[in-house]
Amino acid sequence: MLKPALVAVTLIIGLSGCSNLGVQPWEKGQLARSDMALDSEKLDLALDDHIYFSKEGSSGGRAFAGGGCGCN
């Protein structure tokens, strides 16, 4: 039953090896936009998640880490 976990973990760690992807720090003007933040609509997402959690058989999946300006 933990086989999916193994596959996912391998995949995610593997993805982090693609270190030539990405942009230079000064090229993040668009990514720094407040509407590009992963939690820019966190209230909407929280309310939606609450509805779907109580009306459907599965839930979860989201995370707010990463992206953005890359400043400091």
Add this chain to the structure above:
Amino acid sequence: MTQKNNQINARQSKQIAGALALASCGLFATSGHATELSKKADDWKVDAALMYYGEQDRVQAVEAIGTAQKAFGDDSVLDLKLVVDSLTGASASGAVAQSSSQTFTRPSGNGQYSVAAGDTPLDDTFHDTRVQANVGWSEVLTPDWKLNVGAYGSKEFDYMSMGLNASIERGFNKDNTTLFLGTAYSFDVVDPVGGRPVDLSSMAVRDNFASEEAYRSAFDATRQSGSDNKQTADVMLGITQVLSQRWLLQANYGLSSVNGYLTDPYKVLSVVDNNGITQDLLYESRPDSRLKHSFYVMTKGALDAGVVDFSYRYNTDDWDLKSHTLETHYRYYFTGNFYGQLHLRYYQQTAANFYQPFLMADTPLPEFASADYRIGDMSAYTIGIKFGHRLSGGHEMSYRLEYYQQDPKNNGTTIPGELQNFDLFPTQKAITAQFSYSF
């Protein structure tokens, strides 16, 4: 001559319109940034929303949510959240419709309610108010490492939940790659109205008993004393990757282990004969553990005059409930300060292995059974629109309207006798209306 002039004028005016559009785009870009910049970084940032959720003939809910965020220095952020919601209305009990009226005992054992012939049985006992509070702290440990910790508690009449969470983020590759590892634990206490029903015990209905005492002792025999609890342990591993100057990608894997009381104490199953006539009503029974996996991939892009995201989620668990979710948001700025947004979502799930729309009288009782359509075969979709204004000083106001439709489906069960006359898998429609303000 005049015709030629007109042509020139038409061409000129087109050029002017083009120039104006260009100019306004430039204006938009600057003013959009200006609004964002004029916000002081060290103040409290508050987001608040009020939402109404209404199902056709069923549950109505109002939910108020507020978050406040404050940065302390360059490294620390405090996050507070308060949620209050209030629920009324009826929800499907799990019993099937019949050609004659049906009588059900309320979960408390005090009183009963009737459902008209042909109607899907709904339990209208449900009224509840829930209060939830969260507190979170995030700390930049080094330029590469970030730690988040949090706690929450929520309380409603028959349910209490509290939890802790912690996560760590590590930036790589000039912060183009962020690895994320999070863990959460929650402890819930379930204390249902009228006590927890004994698994698969038969609902005692007052009409079938000669005296109140006889009914009472029969009802009490269907109840277990005291409350029960449920523990959830979650682990999530995620990666966010900047793909280009405008696009980023996120992939998450979540593992969730739930143990304890997972049965819905208010749900029942009809036991029917070969003619589809109800012989008995049994309280449902679910396994006391569930191991869930979720895989989530999302990409988000910054457009010249908007933002778009697409996500796909796959869930699977040891109840054999599998689901696929596709979702997208597309925002378009009509002006620098006014946007419209479209939200589309499609969801599809296959039933848990113990889901049954009803039980057959001539078949031995299974160990676990539930007729809760929410763990049955189902598809659902959402269409939503939102409009938002960015106001001066970094304030923002938005309105949102969504339509949510669930289409439960038969998981392959043969429908006997008169049950074929009824819609055992009724479509459920709901709308949400929301107003939000941030400052």
Add this chain to the structure above:
Amino acid sequence: MKKIWLLLSLMAAGVQAAPSLDHQVFNAQNQAVSLSEFKGKVVYVDFWASWCGPCRKSFPWMNEIQTKYQDQGLAVVAINLDTDNELAQEFLKQVPANFSVRFNPEGDVARSFDLLGMPSSFMFNRQGQLVQHHVGFYADKAAEYEQELVNLLKE
């Protein structure tokens, strides 16, 4: 032999792939100027952009050290990396700078300095040698940054 001459002349023209003051940037009048104009001073080179929050916090501090130490030979040079100059001008209207502001919309100088994050700062001594380098701006480390500059000014 010809190739070596070509290489040498290229180097002389200031094509450097390392943090140094031998780089061409634009001034407010959009003229190409060299950072070497500040040679002989202690130079604090800061890379910033309008959309970068910590950059905004660093401006008042840079104004302060410029005022405090310019007589002792400090030059603060803030190089803007916005591709759209209007955004930089908007920022400067809100957060005026009393130090030298330069522009490198192409980002080639930033590339030569191999920035790891925004903002990034580089301290050069009076001989034009790179002596210190910081990624990000942290208000609680400002005193530390200032001390490093004071030490260089005393050299």
